[in-house]
Amino acid sequence: MSKSIHDMGWDELVLGAAVHSFKEEIDYNPSQVLPENRDYAETNSKYKYVGDWRVFKPVWNTDLCIHCQFCWLYCPDTSILSREKKMIGFDYDHCKGCGICQEVCPTNPKSIIMFTEQTEEEEALNQWPEKKGSK
Amino acid sequence: MSGNKEIKNLKAFSTAAERFEGSHVLCPGCAHSIIVREILNATNDNMVVSASTGCLEVCTAIYPHTSWDTSWIHIGFENSSTAIAGAEAMNKALRNKGRIPADEPEPKFVAFGGDGATYDIGFQWISGCFERGHNMMYVCLDNEVYANTGGQRSSSTPIGASATTSPAGSTSYGEKRNKKDMLQIMAAHGAPYVAQVAPNKWKDMAKKIQKGFDAEGPVYINAMSACTTEWKFDPADTITVSDLATDSLVFPLYEIIDGTELNITYRPKNIVAVRDYLAAQPRFKHLFTPKYEYLIDEWQKRVDAQWEYLQRREEARV
Ligand SMILES: Cc1ncc(C[n+]2csc(CCOP(=O)(O)OP(=O)(O)O)c2C)c(N)n1
Ligand code: SF4
Ligand code: SF4
Ligand code: SF4
Ligand SMILES: [Mg+2]
Secondary structure, three states: OOOOHHHOOHHHOOOOOOOOOEOOOOOOOHHHOOHHHOOEOOOEHHHOOOHHHOOEEEEEOOOOOOOOOHHHHHOOOOOEEEEOOEEEEEOOOOOOOOOHHHHHOOOOOOOEEEEEOOOOHHHHHHOOOOOOOOO | OOOEOOOOOHHHHOOOOOOEOOOOOOOOOOHHHHHHHHHHOOEOOOEEEEEOOOHHHHHHOOOOOEOEOOEEEOOOOOOHHHHHHHHHHHHHHHHHOOOOOOOOOOOEEEEEEEHHHHHHHOHHHHHHHHHHOOOOEEEEEEOOOEOOOOOEOOOOOOOOOOEOOEOEOOOOEOOOOOOOOHHHHHHOOOOOEEEEEOOOOHHHHHHHHHHHHHOOOOEEEEEEOOOHHHHHOOHHHHHHHHHHHHHOOOOOOEEEEOOOEEEEOOOOOOOOOHHHHHHOOHHHHHHHOOOOOHHHHHHHHHHHHHHHHHHHHHHHOO
């Protein structure tokens, strides 16, 4: 193709145009290959940024986390990163700050809490609430 | 051979290599993407996916980007079903002719459509696909409204919900008709497998999706998709509202095998009042006024009657 797809307008597309998820053809099934080992095409949405949608951002307290994976399961934006059955952090390029992860986190106190986007992580961890309901 | 993933528990599920990418533009807290992730993560097979016009399609294919690490096709509002049926038929024909080698693993064919696309506008196309018996799964993302165009009522919108074309006000309590029973209609096609699922009951859902993938013939999945924008709850509460839906039995979870064998797959330990489900969603807020409050009792009676009916069907095995 002579022109990059980014320089083309929608009206230059031919009928039945295709957008590629991966570079060229891949000879593996992506369900068998973790994202970090895939050859994505520039037209994969993973290269876009929606982090600026956030007003609140999730902060993770590793000391409290029991790696239950509820946050991973229910994140609508594939933004909870889990590897080998452990939660390893957030993908802040794709997280929109919905707050579901905080809501579904079962620990007491929560292992994920939403803070305003500008809050530094250390500052957030220093303000972590105490266990609720304990005497 | 089935490529169903072995999902013993949630930790095992979380090792899935995701095939649905971030930076789609669905609303924060949208359940559509939670449902899609749970479905794609239930199988290791290659997939051919289609989507009807609607939130899922529009928001995951923003030119020139795609959020799908699977083959994916969009044609129109009404025909995600026929698009995938065509792909499935082509796959069969090419295999018969030897142009796809026999040892090439079979992909899964899955069509997604909103309730507008499913209950209303694409209905006859879906019915045709089921009558012809394609080997495909049709998933309705049921948010009970035409969300992508701003919240018009569909034949899935329940009584008393305020929608832009059935607004609540001083002379109306909102939607006047009861929700169409799509699951029974699809079961009546004699489909080998139909089921209602909810993403908050993930284990039940994964089991049903895998059963659906194993079935020979057309499979219908009605997936409850709580919509933060049109049901008007806080985006953080998508799972909380979904729990109220399944635990109040407003969305009972069950399956029907071969059109007759009905199994209830989830019995809440503590059944919550329908009132609590309605109260969590401002689309029903006018029901909590003296003028329309009688509708809440009617709702409860309807839900009780449906639960009674499902239990009797389950028992009768007919
Ligand atoms: C034939 C046709 N009619 C109307 C439209 C406009 N339209 C686009 S998306 C949409 C709403 C989709 O509603 P639904 O199927 O419930 O999916 P949701 O957005 O709620 O997920 C409508 C009416 C269209 N694209 N094509
Ligand atoms: S939900 Fe909470 S405890 Fe569970 S993995 Fe996520 S952060 Fe950890
Ligand atoms: S805030 Fe929402 S989008 Fe961000 S990680 Fe949590 S669940 Fe995912
Ligand atoms: S309007 Fe509803 S279904 Fe559409 S993207 Fe937003 S939350 Fe999802
Ligand atoms: Mg809809």
